[in-house]
Each structure stands twice: as structure tokens, then as C-alpha cells.
Amino acid sequence: MATKTEEHTARWWPIAATGAGVIALCYGFARYAYGLFVPRFGETFGLTTVAVGVLGGLSTAGYGLGLLLSPRTSARSPRGTVLLAGAAATAGLALMAVAPDVVVFAAGIVIAGGSAGLVSPGVAQLIGETVGARARPRAQTWANTGTGLGLAASAFTPLLAFGWPAIWATFAVLGAAMTLVAWRTLPRTRPAEATTGPARGVAPLMLNSVLIGATSAPYWTFSSSRLTEAGLGPVAATWCWFGIGVAGLLGGLAGPAAERFGLRAGNLATWTLAAAGIALLALPHPGLPGALVSGALFGITYLALTGLCILWAARLFPTRPARGVTWSFAGLGAGQTAASPLAGAAASAIGLGAVFGLTALVALVAWSQLHPRLAPPEGLAHVRHGRPRGTYVPDAARGSRGAGRKASRR
Incomplete structure (x- = not known):
């Protein structure tokens, strides 16, 4: 059975x-x-x-x-x-x-x-x-x-x-x-069980989520304007929007990648691709091919990063993942809310191309997650093969692992 x-x-x-x-x-x-x-x-x-x-x-x-x-x-x-x-x-x-x-x-x-x-x-x-x-x-x-x-x-x-x-x-x-x-x-x-979940480890998740919001807001708000400024028409902008959506479907591969290579490695690789996609709109004349590649990279990485945030939240709050996802998406919304007007003000001063260039550089701040205190927690599959120093494992998961060892001894 x-x-x-x-x-x-x-x-x-x-x-x-x-x-x-x-x-x-x-x-x-x-x-x-x-x-x-x-x-x-x-x-x-x-x-x-x-x-x-x-x-x-x-x-x-x-x-x-x-x-x-x-x-x-x-x-x-x-x-x-x-x-x-x-x-x-x-x-x-x-x-x-x-x-x-x-x-x-x-x-x-x-x-x-x-x-x-x-x-x-x-x-x-x-x-x-x-x-x-x-x-x-x-x-x-x-x-x-x-x-x-x-x-x-x-x-x-x-x-x-x-x-x-x-x-x-x-x-x-x-x-x-x-x-x-x-x-x-x-x-x-x-x-679900009434629990507040672990407080430890939430701050890095929030910082990562705010960074997603801050770097995606200029793209959501001004990418069409940037394409028009670069000489592309509304039909081209529509195709780029469609490309964001279709390519975003591949963001589901982030889950298997995180299982195989670890949540931190998957996250940092995705952030690097996100920076490359945003940077393409900083080029003086990206052209239609550059715009389509930029939209595809943005779609894949935005959906992958938000999906990885869900995995991150679920590892911090094993019995109440909704609580962790709420914290994460609230941070994302806060980043978007703050970044849109800032990007608009910067665009009037230095131009949209420069704004996208700066946004790509900001995305690389995610590499600070190489520091153990800012890194996402790894799953138990990675813990069994040797947990990286400084990686946080939820108490619930640690406890169940210990219980399993005791049972096997019996």
C-alpha cells in the first residue's frame, strides 16, 4: 500500500x-x-x-x-x-x-x-x-x-x-x-498548527525580496518607454511583453535546479542572468533581437527568483509556508513601490538607458549572499552531504532528522 x-x-x-x-x-x-x-x-x-x-x-x-x-x-x-x-x-x-x-x-x-x-x-x-x-x-x-x-x-x-x-x-x-x-x-x-514559525533567518529573505522588487520595478514600469525611445514601435513592445510571459514559464525549472545545486547557487546564478537581461536595455540601440532576449531573460529570472523565494520561505516556515511567502512578497511589493518613483526621477536626470544600467549593477548586490549570514537555507538533502558553514536549518526539520536517527537505532 x-x-x-x-x-x-x-x-x-x-x-x-x-x-x-x-x-x-x-x-x-x-x-x-x-x-x-x-x-x-x-x-x-x-x-x-x-x-x-x-x-x-x-x-x-x-x-x-x-x-x-x-x-x-x-x-x-x-x-x-x-x-x-x-x-x-x-x-x-x-x-x-x-x-x-x-x-x-x-x-x-x-x-x-x-x-x-x-x-x-x-x-x-x-x-x-x-x-x-x-x-x-x-x-x-x-x-x-x-x-x-x-x-x-x-x-x-x-x-x-x-x-x-x-x-x-x-x-x-x-x-x-x-x-x-x-x-x-x-x-x-x-x-494548520498554530505557530508563529522561526524568527531567525527572515531578514535575509526580506532583503532578497526587496532587491527583487527594486530591480524589477524599472522594467515593469519603463521597459516599454525605453523600447520606444530606442526606436521600436508598440507592436514590438507587445511581442516583448508576450516574450516575458512565455519565457517566464521556464522559471519553474528553478525548483529542480535548487534541489540539485542548492538554493544559494540557484539564486545567485539566476540573479546574474537577471542583471544581464536588464543591462541589455542599457545599450544605446538594443534593436528588436536585443529587446526580445532582454524580455525573455527578465521573464525567466523574475519568475525563477520569486519561485525561489517561495522555497526559501517554506524552509524557514515548514508548517506555515504562507506566513513566509507573505513576508517575502510584502518585501517585494515594498521594493517595487519605492523603486518606481526613484527610477522615474532618475530617468529625467540621466536618461532611461542609464537607469537600466544602474539597475543591472544593483541586481549584482545579490552576490552578498556568499556571506553565510545572508545566504538562504539549504534543504535536508544538502545537509546530509555536509551543511555549508553558517547555513540555517529550521528547528522543525532538525528535530525530525534527529527523530529519524533515533528510530533507526531502535
Whole structure:
């Protein structure tokens, strides 16, 4: 008879695939697609540049609210949290589609943004509770690539002849269908143990997450403007956005790489590729090939780095990964919030090309993780073969390892 872990390990992919689908809905449609349609929203509601920025801030506020709620809801029911995220995305998109004025539209943005804050911790907690330990890193990182799937699916929608309300209504219908699939597919779990998790080791995770936010914000905000400045048209920018999404699907390989080479090695290799991708937009004339390569590298590394953050958080909080993911994604959001206006101010002074060059250099700060105190924790597979000095192993994992040795002696 198969053990409980073996059963879950054999069935990890339906949970990861469904989680990726809900993440695609919440990030690709409910959160990031807003930026693709800003000109159309401005025409419909008569928005100024300031108003567009305020609406973007409301999306971030909703995201933050979702992150605040997610640890508690995920502890009670990670499946319920994922379903709540899907329902919030669907409701927010539908409200935006039928909004008669900007106030109702703004309410929809807040609700849709909240779905993104709920979904990643919920999916991480569900995988942590239902997938066997050997398959868990793969499940976590492949589920996280749902963001790339959503970006790819929404990339060409601005080129459609339909009005944006019809496109948003279609997003809402797809959201309802995806939420129904999740309701039918995702397993139920018991409430997680009440614990705050280890406090030790959280600061390096937060620093890494803030660095991801700070280096990705200029790309999300100004890459299209940089391509236009370099002589490329809007269709080329759309293809680059599509490339970010499609290439991002390969970010799921970060899980197997971390298992084989270690979390620190995988993280630093990914950071180096991220710096190279950002630096390509610092070239005076990157051209379409350079822009496409830059977008592909950014997509792969952004999804890989956020997936590795989920693994990092899960190792610090073995029984409550949602708590660690919340800390991590809050740091990422803080980095993005602070970096966008700073990048805009710097661009007016030194130009966008120089901003991307400086951002690439900032990404290399991640190599400070060579210091043991800033390094991510390695998994037990690496501990068995000799734990690197200074590497943190959670008490829960250390205790279970010791218990296993005692049992083997008996």
C-alpha cells in the first residue's frame, strides 16, 4: 500500500497546474493587465496622469490588504484562500467591466488587486500541506509560473478591435471558469498548527525580496518607454511583453535546479542572468533581437527568483509556508513601490538607458549572499552531504532528522 506521502507525490501536478491557473488569473489578468490598457482607461474616464497613478496605487493597496489577510485565511483553509482569490479576481474584473464611473472602477481595481495578495500564500500553503517533500520544490516553482502564463495570455489583448469592457468581461468569465476548476480539483486540508514559525533567518529573505522588487520595478514600469525611445514601435513592445510571459514559464525549472545545486547557487546564478537581461536595455540601440532576449531573460529570472523565494520561505516556515511567502512578497511589493518613483526621477536626470544600467549593477548586490549570514537555507538533502558553514536549518526539520536517527537505532 502506498504511503500518504507517495500518494501526494504522485499527484502533485494537478495541484500545481490548478494553482498556476488561479495565479495566472490573479496576476496576469486582475493585476498586471491594467498597465496594458491605461490609454483606453484614460479616454473612457477622462483620467489625468495623476489619476492613473492613483488607480495604480489602489491596486497595490488591494494587493497589500490581500497579503495581510492571507496568513490567517491560509492557516484555516489554504484551499478556501485560493478559491477566495479566484472569486475576488472574478468579481473585481466584472465590476471594472460594468463600471459606470471611475469610483466603481476603482473599487473593482482594489478587489482585483487583493486577489493577487491572497493567491500566492494560499497556493504555497496548500502545496506545503498536500504534496510530498520530494516533489514540493517542483510543485511550488511550477505553480508560481502561472504569472507568466497570465502575462502571455493578456499580451495581445490591447491589439483586439473590441472595446476594453468586453475584454474585461471575458477576463471575468474566464476567472469564473478557473475558480470552478479550482473548486473541483484542489484537495481539502485540516487547519494548520498554530505557530508563529522561526524568527531567525527572515531578514535575509526580506532583503532578497526587496532587491527583487527594486530591480524589477524599472522594467515593469519603463521597459516599454525605453523600447520606444530606442526606436521600436508598440507592436514590438507587445511581442516583448508576450516574450516575458512565455519565457517566464521556464522559471519553474528553478525548483529542480535548487534541489540539485542548492538554493544559494540557484539564486545567485539566476540573479546574474537577471542583471544581464536588464543591462541589455542599457545599450544605446538594443534593436528588436536585443529587446526580445532582454524580455525573455527578465521573464525567466523574475519568475525563477520569486519561485525561489517561495522555497526559501517554506524552509524557514515548514508548517506555515504562507506566513513566509507573505513576508517575502510584502518585501517585494515594498521594493517595487519605492523603486518606481526613484527610477522615474532618475530617468529625467540621466536618461532611461542609464537607469537600466544602474539597475543591472544593483541586481549584482545579490552576490552578498556568499556571506553565510545572508545566504538562504539549504534543504535536508544538502545537509546530509555536509551543511555549508553558517547555513540555517529550521528547528522543525532538525528535530525530525534527529527523530529519524533515533528510530533507526531502535
